[in-house]
Amino acid sequence: METSDLIKILRLPQPTIINRNVPKRQFYEHLSSSKGQGLIQKDVDTVYWLSSVRPNNSGFTVTNDGETSFEEIEVFYVRVRNSDREEAIFRQINSAIPYPLIIFFDLDNRITVGVAEYSYGKAHEMGIERVVISSILSNHFMDSMLVPTKEPGTTLFEYYKGIQNRVLSVTLQANFNKSPMDIDIKGYSEILRLQSEVETLQTEVIKENQLNLRVELQLQIAEKKKLLNQLLSN
Known part of the structure; x- marks a missing residue:
């Protein structure tokens, strides 16, 4: 899939769009292990930075509860070469880009999406608690998944949580034919x-x-x- 087509399907707000290819070598210098570098080199074809959602371009506010620190959310599109490597790739990209991520993975035009549960240390250092990779997504589902139901004062953290819930819902529906309302x-x-x-x-x-x-x-x-x-x- 072309990134321009995915951007249209996702209905990304124009002020947030970046749509820039990120050379894989730019990740290498931020990855501490040769294993991580080898994963990106072997299993990733191309990486595109689709969007950066920040308070100054989205209308969302920054979370300020002393525990979570969502100042921006980055959206990526990654063409992968092999299946079952998405979670490991997500973790490596997130170690190089220390912000909450939404990563769309494309394996032979089969699109999935990855999101994560994050924790923050005393110095607001971000860590990944869990990663969820969705089932294969339909265009119909993607058409609404990043569109917020935005109320005044909605934080980036709440926006990300809403996306998590949609990803979990569609994945549970595909795997168990059930979709709990309040699953995290x-x-x-x-x-x-x-x-x-x-x-x-x-x-x-x-x-x-x-x-x-x-x-x-x-x-x-x-x-x-x-x-x-x-x-x-x-």
Whole structure:
């Protein structure tokens, strides 16, 4: 996909648009490990800086609660060469660009998006708690995902949280056919953990020959499924 087409689909506000190619070598000097440099070199084709959302070009305000420090949000578009590398690429780009990021990934015209949950240290140093990579996005979904429902005084942090919620909603709908209303990234991670544990236990049931142990495993599966359904039904 051409960046100009993606910008139109996303309906990015004109004052925020940058649409500039970022040479991969510019990341190398900001990456401390050769592993990170190798990841960008091997698995990334091209990187485009689409947009920079700041108070002076968006009308959002800066969060000032002493804990979170969202002064700007950067939007990138990355063409990747291999699947299942998006989270690692997100983390490496974020280590070079220490601002909250929204990264659209393109693998053979299949678009996904990455967002993160951030934490801040005593010196307001930003760290990544979790990264979520969405399911494949439709143009219809992308048409609205960055358009804010902006109220007076909306902060950049609240805007980013709204985008997180949309990404989580579409991803859970694709993976579980359910879309909880009040899910956050922590809850999403718990859903994935429970699902993984259910799958592991189901494998153990197949391998187990003793009936009493199989019954015990089935009870564990039922309990974890119950917890999973509770999270998905909120």
